[in-house]
Amino acid sequence: MPADGIPEGEDMTVHPMWLPDDLADREGAGLRGRSIAITGEGDLFETVRRDAAALGLRLVDVAGADGADVVVEPADAADALGPESFALTRGTDRTVVRYGGASGALYGWFQLLREAVQAQPHRGLGTTRHEPAHELRMLDHWDNVAVHPVMGQVERGYAGGSIFYDDGRLRDDLTRVERYARLLASIGINRVAINNVNVHAREARLLTDDLPGVARLAGVFRGWGIRTHLSVSFAAPLTLGGLGTSDPLDEAVQEWWAETADRVYATIPDFGGFVVKADSEGQPGPFAYGRSHAEGANMLARALAPRGGMVHWRAFVYNHRQDWRDRSTDRARAAYDHFAPLDGHFDDNVVVQVKYGPLDFQAREPVSPVIPAMRATRVALELQVTQEYTGHQLHAVYLAPQWREILDFRPFGDDGPRLAEIVRGGIVAVSNVGDDEFWTGHPLAQANLYAYGRLAWDPSLDPAAILDEWIALTFGMDERVRDGIHSILDESWRTYESYTAPLGVGFMVSPQGHYGPAVDGYEYSPWGTYHFADRDGIGVDRTVATGTGYAGQYPSPWRESYESLETVPDELLLFFHHVPYTHRLHSGSTVVQHIYDTHFAGVEAVEKLPAVWAALEGRMDAALHARVSDRLAEQRRSAVEWRDQINTYFWRKSGIPDERGRTIY
């Protein structure tokens, strides 16, 4: 990093996301020109000092702290602040950040910045405590080192190539990574896994030959309080180690992993650990040796434990060679069936990483029952910032409202804790950035990354308030910009849901790439994601009484609530029940009329967006404005295609006309 704290290099035209290089053009940027005194020794403190200086603050000696406008200093033991926490005290003349540890100073600095740019303190004078809800706040990159023939450089990436790799090798110039690390630190992310969970041959070598390169990446992240993790292949002892097995109970295998971990730690002393997708969609795993996933995960965990490393073990295990004719198998059941019996059998440094729903990041799924089932295990909630099933960053979809609903879900009913409170293994999400000029393809998708970090830190934050922060940081305090973006994004997730697969049934996307409609695209596939639509009705009977029994994987009251047509929420009706098209929802509409109505309404909502956006022209960077305009046009085209294919499909199948006589093909 250059001396002024702002990364420079090949791509200075890259958009700064929510951290402009200069505060001069941000209204109310009250920090500029102020004096700041920072107490503390070490790299993270140097990072904060450099950042503050680069943004125009005046560093003063701690000895002169009494006169400084901003003081950053260690908290008292009595404050009982954790190493990442801080307290922010605003007085009339001075602002004081008291930190629990160096990371707390870093996060406190960015909180100051956030509030300054919003012309706050919006919480007024006094002290606020800031403590992360989760110790582990992680981003997973599904980046490949070598361009994959089908998946490309970034699996499920919709923002260009990888910022870490360039066709076959680690990048020499890490300028972009430095910017990225700063952005992540500003939203509290403290862990990054730098390669795809599907570990191909080239990527497996990150663990061995490429360690010097990984160490360079880790060094950049370390400067911003972020630890680096690697996705590894469970078969590595076989494929890299030359052993005849990767059986977790084999001593040579255990030794190989221990030695491998030692080599990693010799190069990267604060290495975070391994991410493992085992026995999943063709990846190797302990099942090949008749071992349990606990045995597999613990073996790896023991190799890492002496140095403080973690294993993130994904629970995304199911039969992906299912026969569509087999109604007895239910993919939704799989993670619970595999993992719930293992609760309590995982070592302390194992995190079982569970996708938020039982299928795969659909716009609407019930919250996974694995999380409440494994209270004796450190379970992480896995979200997807990259918009695999939510429009590929071509559609404007702000995901924070969905995530907030998930985090707020109370698995044991109204009197029980929220999901966010029982997730003891932190929050993980798949990143949405690439080497695109705007990082995320759709510039408004930056808000998802921002919101993810903020919610991982504090799951009680209001999605609209988070959006306010992101807008102020990114565009300044222009009220028309703020209102315009809110009007595009606030309801965008529900709008997307309304014009795509209805009522929680999911998976009506094109099997090629997961963009655009294909109602029967997965209906006869081996992937276990079916809707069973016939001329009379649609939906998957997952009840205990007559279906696959999936509803019974929930604790009360949800097992009863989902089981019954009387109580199942409308938005999940078809996930849990097969019903006639004439079935009447709680909303009063029939299923088929609901499908028609929501699809027409969804398109109507999307059709309003271009004018909203057009009105903001001239109020922001022209290239960014143009990019969003292009994507809104594509979203409109695609939404119409969704509407027409879905409506036509159900009209042809049901023969029930639209009550309002609108055009169905």
Next chain:
Amino acid sequence: MPADGIPEGEDMTVHPMWLPDDLADREGAGLRGRSIAITGEGDLFETVRRDAAALGLRLVDVAGADGADVVVEPADAADALGPESFALTRGTDRTVVRYGGASGALYGWFQLLREAVQAQPHRGLGTTRHEPAHELRMLDHWDNVAVHPVMGQVERGYAGGSIFYDDGRLRDDLTRVERYARLLASIGINRVAINNVNVHAREARLLTDDLPGVARLAGVFRGWGIRTHLSVSFAAPLTLGGLGTSDPLDEAVQEWWAETADRVYATIPDFGGFVVKADSEGQPGPFAYGRSHAEGANMLARALAPRGGMVHWRAFVYNHRQDWRDRSTDRARAAYDHFAPLDGHFDDNVVVQVKYGPLDFQAREPVSPVIPAMRATRVALELQVTQEYTGHQLHAVYLAPQWREILDFRPFGDDGPRLAEIVRGGIVAVSNVGDDEFWTGHPLAQANLYAYGRLAWDPSLDPAAILDEWIALTFGMDERVRDGIHSILDESWRTYESYTAPLGVGFMVSPQGHYGPAVDGYEYSPWGTYHFADRDGIGVDRTVATGTGYAGQYPSPWRESYESLETVPDELLLFFHHVPYTHRLHSGSTVVQHIYDTHFAGVEAVEKLPAVWAALEGRMDAALHARVSDRLAEQRRSAVEWRDQINTYFWRKSGIPDERGRTIY
């Protein structure tokens, strides 16, 4: 070619197809050891002499021809034999081939070989005249020079890589091409186009930089009486020539093509000409300049005419960005609408190349109405030997019965000529070979290539008799082998039809690659191939009275026959009419019961094949036997998948149960 006439080289393990290197292991190979006297000077005669010697005949001087067992000599003018024709006279002691020209001698030699291996003369003593029904008998290769990211080395190739190219360049070793040329000559093929009709940037350079390599290929083919053609891009004056246009009426464009043709002829004196896919599926064409396809084709033809070259101009022109919601557009109409008005406007050295059906090589389509509509034009019939829509050479499908039906079609009714008689531009087909050990992936698919050549020469040949020839040449005279292969192949096309898309509706294949079922795979696509199935019925109304009017493109009596439900043939019902599932076919069955019955029956037929084949083990090359066994297993798996998806789709949609109560999912 080495001196002994049999090509040698890197791949001597390659299967010889129907021309074994040695006749010793063929029963009744009565030619071996016989003496042969060949009159004639020139390369083709040398080819025949070398081939005869290599197969164990004794060449004797023409001066000693009186004592020779076989005499090959020029015919008298009174015989009126064309340059490719010959008469074969079998006496008790001697066989005489009298040829019209050098090619006639070559084809006469292979006829001798064919009959000898079948322990014939099966026509007994006396004289038979052999004259090709079509002057132009061509194979098109959809081979790419550079591996295409989606289509690979051979577009729609199911037999490995190209025998001409190896990832980015022409092969140095043309041993395999030499074998191939000999095989083609043996079945009378006299024209080969060596590159994909979709001309990508790399392939465009075959016309310029690569001419020396093309000349090497052409030299190999020339030795076997075959002229070489190139697929060219209509935009070549722009992309290769640096002109600002490729307008066919532009003088600079005309000059560029004339000079280009001159350069080609300076390198390849017998160059065959250009194949052009213009204004089709994204390829450039004259429409961009407001010119007709006659203007485009004639411009190219005039560049080639001075040297005897041809233009093969494909009629596969349609709107491939159709909106599925638009019922007014019918892709089936497109070729006729574009080309019929141009009848009589094409130069004599233009061949308009028409796919056999109006869509795209489906297992069942009506014969294209373009052919009878263009009696003043040299129209070629285009077939597809490569099994794009008929099982990818994983399914055993013998296509000769389909081709024979097409060739026998009488467009003007029972008193009019057969299609084969009005096709004045010859027969063209897409080849099915690759660098696979057995050339064609499925060894039994060799029979399709063999039958194609034989039918192009003589469209009145019986498919079963052609199969007898191929079996005898390939496997010898083992009756059990012959009966087994007949029992697998004779009905294989109708069997394939029975378990795939029903009643001529077509296109229920997976859009990715065209293998396996996807009933709605093309239903909402831009490709214009829809079935319009709803809960009440299925099919495309192409009548004049209420539909797209396509039926009216046929002359009487077919326009009336196809128009009416009373007279439309069952097998084309859904191509021409949208009918209820309860509509009763001429066969007495309802549409939906027909679908169920044929799909169960198709699988039952396929399930019998492995045992038939297993009984032939030990009677042929073990590797070939094993390869076919593997493919029959895949065919069975795939046929079951077809049956179950199709039947389930129509059961779910119609709600009408199978009369016989069989399992539908």
